[in-house]
Amino acid sequence: MPSHIHPLYCIIPPHMLMEIAERGTPEQRDRARENLNVSNAFRAQRMKQALAAARAAMPSDGKQRVIYDAKTGTNLPGHLVRIEGDGPTHDLAVDEAYDGSGATYDLYHDIYGRNSIDDEGLGLISTVHYDLGYDNAFWDGSQMVYGDGDEDLPEPERLFNRFTAAIDIIGHELTHGVTEHEAQLVYANQSGALNESMSDVFGVLVKQRALNQTAAAADWIIGAGLFSPYVNGQGIRSMKAPGTAYDDPILGKDPQPDHMNDYKEVPYDNGGVHINSGIPNYAFYVTACEIGGFAWEKAGRIWYVTLRDKLHPQSTFQNAANLTYQAAGELYGSGSLEQQAVVTGWAAVGINAAAPSVEPGDGCAALLNPLLNAVNRLFRQSQPPAQ
Amino acid sequence: MNVEFERSGGLMGLRLHVIIDTGTLPEHEALALHDMVETARFFDLPETLDTPAAYPDQFTYRLTIDTEGYTHTVSMTDTAAPPELQPLLRQLTRMARSARDT
Ligand SMILES: [Zn+2]
Ligand SMILES: [Zn+2]
Numbered sequence: 001m002p003s004h005i006h007p008l009y010c011i012i013p014p015h016m017l018m019e020i021a022e023r024g025t026p027e028q029r030d031r032a033r034e035n036l037n038v039s040n041a042f043r044a045q046r047m048k049q050a051l052a053a054a055r056a057a058m059p060s061d062g063k064q065r066v067i068y069d070a071k072t073g074t075n076l077p078g079h080l081v082r083i084e085g086d087g088p089t090h091d092l093a094v095d096e097a098y099d100g101s102g103a104t105y106d107l108y109h110d111i112y113g114r115n116s117i118d119d120e121g122l123g124l125i126s127t128v129h130y131d132l133g134y135d136n137a138f139w140d141g142s143q144m145v146y147g148d149g150d151e152d153l154p155e156p157e158r159l160f161n162r163f164t165a166a167i168d169i170i171g172h173e174l175t176h177g178v179t180e181h182e183a184q185l186v187y188a189n190q191s192g193a194l195n196e197s198m199s200d201v202f203g204v205l206v207k208q209r210a211l212n213q214t215a216a217a218a219d220w221i222i223g224a225g226l227f228s229p230y231v232n233g234q235g236i237r238s239m240k241a242p243g244t245a246y247d248d249p250i251l252g253k254d255p256q257p258d259h260m261n262d263y264k265e266v267p268y269d270n271g272g273v274h275i276n277s278g279i280p281n282y283a284f285y286v287t288a289c290e291i292g293g294f295a296w297e298k299a300g301r302i303w304y305v306t307l308r309d310k311l312h313p314q315s316t317f318q319n320a321a322n323l324t325y326q327a328a329g330e331l332y333g334s335g336s337l338e339q340q341a342v343v344t345g346w347a348a349v350g351i352n353a354a355a356p357s358v359e360p361g362d363g364c365a366a367l368l369n370p371l372l373n374a375v376n377r378l379f380r381q382s383q384p385p386a387q
Numbered sequence: 388m389n390v391e392f393e394r395s396g397g398l399m400g401l402r403l404h405v406i407i408d409t410g411t412l413p414e415h416e417a418l419a420l421h422d423m424v425e426t427a428r429f430f431d432l433p434e435t436l437d438t439p440a441a442y443p444d445q446f447t448y449r450l451t452i453d454t455e456g457y458t459h460t461v462s463m464t465d466t467a468a469p470p471e472l473q474p475l476l477r478q479l480t481r482m483a484r485s486a487r488d489t
Contacts, residue, residue, distance in 0.1 A: 074470060133477050136397045138444035140466065153481070169398065176443040187443055195443065223398075236399045250484055251401060266402075268393070268447070274400020 063105045064116075064123040067094050070130040070145075077143060078127045093128035093164045097146060100170030101126055104206045107171070108178070111209075111296055112304045117177035124174065128164060135160040137169055139176035150228070158228045159250065165225040166235070171206030172199040172222070183311035190316045192273035197280035198307055204239060205296040215288040215295040221245065239285045242278030258282040260317070260350035279349045280317060287324075287345030291338055298338055302328045321346040321353035388421065388454040392479040398444040405483035423475035424452060429459065432472070436463035448476060 063084060069091070070078035081094050088095045101124040108114040116122045125143035134147025149160035163169055176199050179185055185195035200222050208218045220240035227233050233246025233254070242256035256278030257263060263279065266272040284303060288295035302324050310323040324342050332338035346353040388409040395402045409417040429452055438445070446465040451458065468476060 074466070074473070076466075131473070136399075136444065136446060136465075138398065138442050138466075140438075140442050152477070157481070159484070163398070172398070173444070199443070255400075268395035268402050269400045270396065272400070274396070274398070 062121070063102055063109075064121065065098055065101050065105075066123050066125045067097050068125070068127040069094065070127050072129055072132045072148075074131050076127055076130075076140065076145065077125060078130075091128075093146065093148065093162050096162075096164035096167075097126040097128050097144070097170065100164060100167045100206070101144070101174060103167060103210050104171045104174045104202075107202065107206050107209050107296060112301065114178075114304075114308075117174065118181045126170075128162075135163075137163040137173055139173045139180075141180070144170065144173040144177075149226070156230060159231050161226055161228060163226065166207075166223045167210055168200075168203035168207040168222055168224075169226070170203070172203035175199040175202040178202070179307065182308045183315065184313045185311060185315060186313045187270055187273060189271040189273075190276070191314055192270050193276035194280055194311070194315060194317065194320055196273045196277035197284070198303070200237060200239060200277060200281050201284050201300070201303055205300050208294070209296050214293055215285075215299070216292065218295070220285055237274075237278070237281070239281040242282050256281075258349065280320060283321070283345040283349045283351070285345075286348040287341045290341035290344050298332070299341070302331060302338065302342060305331065317349075317351055318355075321351045322355070325353040388417075388424070388452065390420070390453075390479065391449075391451040392483055393449040394446055394476075394480055394483065396445060396447045403480060403483035405479065405486050407479075407482060420475075420478065423478060424454075427469070427472040427475050429461070429472070429475070430457060432459075432461045432469070434459075434461060436461065436467040436469075438464045438467045442466065450476075450479070 065082075065084050066077075066080065067082040068076075068078035069081045070076065081091070082089050082098055088098075105116060105124060108116070116124065126146065127143060128146045128148075130145045130147050132148075133150055133152035135149050137144065137146045139145075146163040148162045150158035151162075176195070179195050179198050183195075183198075185191045185198070187195055204218070204220060204222060208215075211218075219234070221235035221238055222245070223236035224234060226236060227246070231246065231251060232248040233251065235245050237254070237256060238245040242258040243254050245254040245256070247253045255264065255275050257276065258278055259282075260279060264272050264275050266275065269275060284299060287302075288299035291298045305327045306320065306323045310327060311320060315323070321342075324346075325339060328336065328339040328342045343353045390407040390409070391405075392407070393402070393404045407420075409420055412420070429450075442464070447462070448465065448468065449460065449462045451460040465476075
């Protein structure tokens with residue numbers, strides 16, 4: 001995996017910074033000088049970070065969490081503030097990122113036997129307080145990044161709180177890392193919506209497990225607590241009732257469909273990956289409720305095995321239905337209640353999971369993927385640890 | 388100066404879009420926008436600013452500015468947007484929110 005890029009250093013050529021330092025407004029000059037000077041301070045900081053990173057990258061059968069503070073800047077990873085074993089910092093975002101990535105590690109480890117993002121104990125790296133007025137969180141290919149919401153705006157204009165406030169969002173971002181190491185679902189159109197849905201599924205399972213909730217008792221809301229009191233909404237998505245999470249004068253109405261008939265082809269959001277994920281999300285929800293009990297135990301396992309061993313980068317919703325059906329058969333028996341629940345789940349969104357696979361290459365991919373995954377794993381083991 | 392702004396993607400997948408004719412804004416707001424465009428050296432930016440990989444949940448921006456006979460469009464992912472452009476993107480996000488058209 002390529003090491004990540006520090007946007008500031010790579011995007012703004014130093015000559016441009018020098019020019020700003022000479023000719024900009026006083027504010028710009030300060031900013032540019034600061035950026036130029038950062039290189040020195042950065043070297044010391046980087047040594048400290050290299051130590052933490054080396055520790056985090058060491059294969060181990062345990063959590064290795066590292067939390068950085070971007071201090072409202074956009075340099076990644078930022079200043080090291082908490083590593084595995086350190087006590088609480090009393091900075092809410094830092095402690096939430098630490099606890100949330102721990103709960104995510106535990107779900108994957110204790111329930112599915114997975115040792116971190118890469119199954120080889122890779123450190124879980126988070127940066128909080130990213131940028132000013134950053135109402136978002138993302139996975140940058142090697143770490144999680146969280147903004148503080150609308151902290152820069154006057155109170156009544158604020159729509160978002162800090163993005164670490166919802167534990168399922170932390171599970172969502174980390175799962176993007178798992179997907180990148182396993183099925184590598186291409187982040188556009190149906191495979192992209194599946195990528196998004198996998199993140200919502202395991203994110204919500206992290207939350208349900210932390211709360212010890214059954215499928216029937218859980219609210220299935222993604223991002224509860226992210227909205228300020230000025231927003232009319234429960235969260236950013238509902239897996240139980242896609243399309244109903246919010247309805248607000250400023251944010252508009254939740255656009256998620258819950259059925260193939262309402263699949264939305266849109267020219268933005270990589271073909272609506274955060275919109276059409278409502279379809280596989282609802283299929284998972286129905287499957288989990290049909291099976292009953294704790295969703296992470298059986299429905300989660302079926303989805304996990306499918307993500308790890310069966311899906312491929314171009315998989316469609318139909319492929320995902322067929323492959324979860326196959327996984328349920330292998331795990332719980334052909335014709336088992338669990339396999340029937342998978343059929344019911346996908347039928348609820350208009351997809352026949354038991355139908356013979358329509359994609360000609362699919363049978364091959366199903367055979368080939370575990371082999372490719374094993375080869376990838378061997379290849380990764382022969383590489384020096386990623387930074 | 389005419390500004391067309393679109394922000395899409397992000398964890399929420401919310402699309403924001405707004406078209407602004409600065410001639411219709413209160414003078415101080417129009418001046419502030421002009422300043423931000425100059426500070427960002429918008430017309431010197433390449434048409435595409437991309438991070439090497441498509442990072443999940445990032446925002447994507449598309450910004451077109453039309454002034455004194457020049458038109459320029461820049462499409463970018465948010466981690467690729469230079470720091471000098473961030474205040475303008477933030478201000479336009481704020482304006483798009485209060486003038487939500489889609
Ligand atoms: Zn770095
Ligand atoms: Zn995502």
